[in-house]
Amino acid sequence: MNNCYSDNRLILTRRAILWLIIAICLIFTAYNLLVNSKINSSVLSLLPKEQTNNVPTELIDGFQNRLDKQLVWLIKPANNELEPVNWWYQTLKKQSFIGEVNGYFDEQFQKKWGEFAFKYRYQLLDIKTSERLKNHTQLNWIQSQLYSPFSGISATELENDPLLLTRSSQLNQLANSGGLTIQNNRLSGQDNQGNQWYMIYAELSDSSFNMSQSHKITSQLSDLTKQLHEQWPNVEILKRGVLFYSDYASSEAKDDITTIGSLSIIGIVILIISIFRSIRPIILSLLSIFIGLICGLIAVLTLFGEIHIMTLVMSTSVIGITVDYSLHYLTERLLHGNQESPYASLKKLISTLTLALCTSFIAYIILLIAPFPGLKQLSIFAVFGLIGAFLTVICWYPLLVNKLPVREHVGYKLLNRWLNLWQYKQMQWLMVSIAVLFIGYGLINLKVDDDIGKLQALPVQLQQQEQKIISITHQTTDQKWFIVFGDTAEQTLQRLEQFSLKLEKAKLAGYFEQYQSINLPSIQKQQQNIELVKQYSPEILSSLTQMGIKTKLPDLNKKQAIITPEEWLQSELSQGRKLLWLTLQTGQSATLIPISGIKNISEIKKLSEIDKGIYWLDRRDEFNTMFTFYRIHLSQLIAGAVTIICLCFIFYHRKYGLKAALKSTLPTLLSIGIALAMHGITNQTLNLFSMLALILVIGIGIDYSLFLSNDKSQTQSALLAVFMAALTTILSFGLLIISHTVAIKGFGLVLTSGIFTAFLFAPLVINNK
Amino acid sequence: MKKYLTILFSMLLLTFSTISSAITLTDLQQLFSKNQVVRADFVQDRYINGLTAPIHSTGKMIISKELGLWWQQKTPFAMTLKMNQQRMEQRIEGQEPEVITAEKQPQLFQFNQLLTAIFTADKDMLESNFDITVTEQNKYWTVTLQPKLAPLNKIFKQIILNGKSYLEKVTINDMQNDKTELTFANHKTTKLSQNEQLLFR
Numbered sequence: 018m019n020n021c022y023s024d025n026r027l028i029l030t031r032r033a034i035l036w037l038i039i040a041i042c043l044i045f046t047a048y049n050l051l052v053n054s055k056i057n058s059s060v061l062s063l064l065p066k067e068q069t070n071n072v073p074t075e076l077i078d079g080f081q082n083r084l085d086k087q088l089v090w091l092i093k094p095a096n097n098e099l100e101p102v103n104w105w106y107q108t109l110k111k112q113s114f115i116g117e118v119n120g121y122f123d124e125q126f127q128k129k130w131g132e133f134a135f136k137y138r139y140q141l142l143d144i145k146t147s148e149r150l151k152n153h154t155q156l157n158w159i160q161s162q163l164y165s166p167f168s169g170i171s172a173t174e175l176e177n178d179p180l181l182l183t184r185s186s187q188l189n190q191l192a193n194s195g196g197l198t199i200q201n202n203r204l205s206g207q208d209n210q211g212n213q214w215y216m217i218y219a220e221l222s223d224s225s226f227n228m229s230q231s232h233k234i235t236s237q238l239s240d241l242t243k244q245l246h247e248q249w250p251n252v253e254i255l256k257r258g259v260l261f262y263s264d265y266a267s268s269e270a271k272d273d274i275t276t277i278g279s280l281s282i283i284g285i286v287i288l289i290i291s292i293f294r295s296i297r298p299i300i301l302s303l304l305s306i307f308i309g310l311i312c313g314l315i316a317v318l319t320l321f322g323e324i325h326i327m328t329l330v331m332s333t334s335v336i337g338i339t340v341d342y343s344l345h346y347l348t349e350r351l352l353h354g355n356q357e358s359p360y361a362s363l364k365k366l367i368s369t370l371t372l373a374l375c376t377s378f379i380a381y382i383i384l385l386i387a388p389f390p391g392l393k394q395l396s397i398f399a400v401f402g403l404i405g406a407f408l409t410v411i412c413w414y415p416l417l418v419n420k421l422p423v424r425e426h427v428g429y430k431l432l433n434r435w436l437n438l439w440q441y442k443q444m445q446w447l448m449v450s451i452a453v454l455f456i457g458y459g460l461i462n463l464k465v466d467d468d469i470g471k472l473q474a475l476p477v478q479l480q481q482q483e484q485k486i487i488s489i490t491h492q493t494t495d496q497k498w499f500i501v502f503g504d505t506a507e508q509t510l511q512r513l514e515q516f517s518l519k520l521e522k523a524k525l526a527g528y529f530e531q532y533q534s535i536n537l538p539s540i541q542k543q544q545q546n547i548e549l550v551k552q553y554s555p556e557i558l559s560s561l562t563q564m565g566i567k568t569k570l571p572d573l574n575k576k577q578a579i580i581t582p583e584e585w586l587q588s589e590l591s592q593g594r595k596l597l598w599l600t601l602q603t604g605q606s607a608t609l610i611p612i613s614g615i616k617n618i619s620e621i622k623k624l625s626e627i628d629k630g631i632y633w634l635d636r637r638d639e640f641n642t643m644f645t646f647y648r649i650h651l652s653q654l655i656a657g658a659v660t661i662i663c664l665c666f667i668f669y670h671r672k673y674g675l676k677a678a679l680k681s682t683l684p685t686l687l688s689i690g691i692a693l694a695m696h697g698i699t700n701q702t703l704n705l706f707s708m709l710a711l712i713l714v715i716g717i718g719i720d721y722s723l724f725l726s727n728d729k730s731q732t733q734s735a736l737l738a739v740f741m742a743a744l745t746t747i748l749s750f751g752l753l754i755i756s757h758t759v760a761i762k763g764f765g766l767v768l769t770s771g772i773f774t775a776f777l778f779a780p781l782v783i784n785n786k
Numbered sequence: 787m788k789k790y791l792t793i794l795f796s797m798l799l800l801t802f803s804t805i806s807s808a809i810t811l812t813d814l815q816q817l818f819s820k821n822q823v824v825r826a827d828f829v830q831d832r833y834i835n836g837l838t839a840p841i842h843s844t845g846k847m848i849i850s851k852e853l854g855l856w857w858q859q860k861t862p863f864a865m866t867l868k869m870n871q872q873r874m875e876q877r878i879e880g881q882e883p884e885v886i887t888a889e890k891q892p893q894l895f896q897f898n899q900l901l902t903a904i905f906t907a908d909k910d911m912l913e914s915n916f917d918i919t920v921t922e923q924n925k926y927w928t929v930t931l932q933p934k935l936a937p938l939n940k941i942f943k944q945i946i947l948n949g950k951s952y953l954e955k956v957t958i959n960d961m962q963n964d965k966t967e968l969t970f971a972n973h974k975t976t977k978l979s980q981n982e983q984l985l986f987r
Binding site: 097154157158160161163164170171172173175176201491565566567 | 830832834835836837838839841843859863865876878881889914935960962964
């Protein structure tokens with residue numbers, strides 16, 4: 018490769034022009050892509066797509082999509098007056114971004130509900146009622162209703178439905194209704210103090226809102242809340258919805274990008290100005306950063322079709338690495354610009370630069386292994402960003418650095434003193450011992466925890482509201498449920514019916530407290546129910562006649578209508594349960610069964626029968642298992658990589674003796690040690706993210722040792738370049754610490770400490786020369 | 787739908803036995819809490835349109851301020867009901883009991899709360915749910931409760947309570963023009979025996 022960079026100016030010029038043309042094309046492409054691109058800000062899309070189960074992805078995505086669209090409010094009016102509740106309901110209905118509003122069940126609705134339940138009373142027979150029919154106890158139950166003075170049974174009801182099937186089925190269903198009741202025609206619940214809260218829930222008209230749209234929606238909603246409070250100052254309102262969380266996350270992320278991005282650019286500019294005392298290197302550095310960012314952006318947008326907001330935040334850290342190549346070259350020119358031609362400088366650095374590119378490249382490529390879409394995007398972004406910056410340096414810099422002022426002795430004293438310090442054996446021992454003590458202390462306190470959920474710093478206020486909503490409605494949001502699925506709606510429903518029996522048993526055994534499932538029987542079940550009524554009704558009717566109640570059952574022999582899933586969805590009966598049912602265009606269907614009051618998780622898990630379309634879905638649990646798997650996987654990978662790296666160092670330095678060879682591995686080993694110890698010291702738990710940060714610590718930190726042990730360049734220029742490169746990298750990774758996202762913060766802390774250590778101990782390598 | 791929920795009303799109203807002569811609701815409220823325990827026998831007749839004869843049943847009941855209500859129908863078949871602030875259990879002989887709790891089935895249980903309010907003559911709660919008239923004649927008082935909110939007003943036209951030292955009669959007029967009459971007799975207010983306490987378990 019080196020001979021390409023002989024003093025052949027023509028080749029270099031051609032190369033520069035070629036890269037210029039490519040760069041211009043890239044800029045246009047990037048512009049076009051950006052205009053049509055979408056910035057993804059959904060926190061959920063950061064989660065791994067990979068699945069450990071065999072439930073069709075479309076079904077899970079379908080449910081997830083729907084859940085993302087749900088918004089819930091609870092309103093506590095003062096003195097139980099209903100105007101504010103009505104106002105909120107009506108105002109929501111007028112919003113264009115709201116698809117459907119619920120929570121108000123007027124008399125019309127209740128009447129229709131009753132009519133539907135009555136019309137299909139035979140088909141809708143519930144388990145309990147059919148059990149009563151089968152063991153001949155339905156008559157006793159009818160009697161108990163008749164003898165209850167407050168049952169409100171009328172002659173009309175007895176005449177139309179002498180077996181009281183409508184009443185029986187609906188009562189049994191109500192027994193599973195959860196924490197909510199209907200008061201004043203509205204869905205409502207009570208808190209622990211006995212205050213009445215009214216629930217209004219809505220669905221967004223679209224789930225694929227981008228960041229600015231969802232921000233507009235949330236601010237519109239908070240305006241409405243303000244209006245509500247202005248009109249009724251004593252009204253309390255609670256809200257819940259994925260929208261609120263993701264808007265919060267993306268506005269935090271936006272802040273992060275602006276702060277971290279601009280601070281790291283400013284820092285780099287200040288650093289360059291103070292060292293180079295010239296505008297040109299700044300422009301050159303910004304140029305390579307810019308081209309690098311363009312390349313990264315194009316790669317991500319082309320490969321993923323979108324860029325995640327978190328990728329953007331993390332990508333700001335790439336700035337600090339892309340600038341490294343510029344710095345190495347510019348420093349070489351700064352110190353030796355008078356003695357050698359720009360081409361000679363390049364020639365001197367090219368192999369080390371390529372090696373450094375390769376190590377960072379490999380480190381970022383390894384990130385692709387992790388199943389996180391966000392990290393994959395970051396990895397692609399960094400890889401292409403680094404290549405872009407690297408190419409800019411080698412293609413353009415030799416032609417553009419001509420008038421760069423030379424300052425041969427910049428930082429000479431300081432760096433020399435620094436180098437001299439490292440010459441002393443005592444100093445080396447002291448530093449290494451301190452580091453080892455530090456590592457020892459940190460490692461003792463190191464804890465492993467794969468629960469990524471703990472890394473989410475959810476806004477306290479939203480979380481408090483959510484907790485309160487859970488305590489009132491008894492509806493948790495932990496998304497633990499069974500999914501029952503099948504190739505057709507009928508298959509799914511039949512599987513559900515089979516499974517319900519097992520669930521009932523599990524509930525009786527005390528494994529959990531409640532479950533909720535849809536109230537739609539399969540066609541098969543509906544027909545069986547009709548047969549059941551046909552078979553058992555004559556004996557009940559004759560007993561009723563004996564009691565002096567004259568009744569007669571409508572002719573069951575004529576063909577009875579069957580409720581289809583579509584009819585059920587359109588009927589009032591499915592109100593509040595629609596969300597649990599999903600049919601894809603292929604006919605594939607699924608239903609969710611939320612389980613609450615879990616007491617014995619291992620027994621519940623055992624109920625899964627994936628080949629029968631039943632699966633216990635606990636995403637958080639699945640993620641944790643996955644994270645553990647990858648953490649172990651990556652730590653093995655890191656151990657392997659570190660061994661190879663150390664062997665290479667030892668091999669490379671073998672001519673200076675075993676002791677020196679071993680010493681050359683210290684910067685890498687210590688940087689890993691300190692990065693790990695940082696976890697224990699700052700009370701962070703070791704998880705998958707730590708592993709990812711470690712990979713970067715190794716990949717980037719190793720550069721410093723590489724540059725310092727480059728025989729071709731002089732130690733002083735290498736040290737200055739390494740000093741600046743480390744400073745810019747630490748600056749941009751260090752700035753991640755100010756991020757609002759805990760995971761990114763931790764990531765930044767581990768990286769900064771590791772890379773700082775790698776830089777600090779890098780002189781251990783030079784001494785060998 | 788909600789009209790069916792009123793099943794629960796049945797037993798609850800009976801918790802009225804501690805009423806003594808009083809004219810205002812506030813007076814009643816105070817007198818309601820006078821006795822720790824009240825026992826009584828009851829006779830119930832339900833007149834449902836279209837039925838040839840009224841539905842007749844008898845039994846006894848105990849109300850304890852501490853333990854709640856125990857109600858047992860003896861004829862024509864045995865049926866027991868226990869109820870307190872959190873839980874209701876109904877058992878027909880030879881069958882699994884039906885249990886409803888305030889926490890898990892609030893929709894079914896909300897009548898319980900309302901009726902407990904009647905039992906304790908919780909003035910605020912009653913006044914927000916019923917229009918109330920209290921009259922007295924020869925120390926014999928009558929309380930007329932007229933439901934003003936859904937779902938109660940869909941089911942009951944009027945609930946009338948009569949009594950002197952205790953609640954003696956409850957008349958429930960349904961919207962469907964059906965009628966239920968409950969008559970209480972043999973009131974006793976001695977302390978609960980150990981056996982009786984076990985009944986509430």
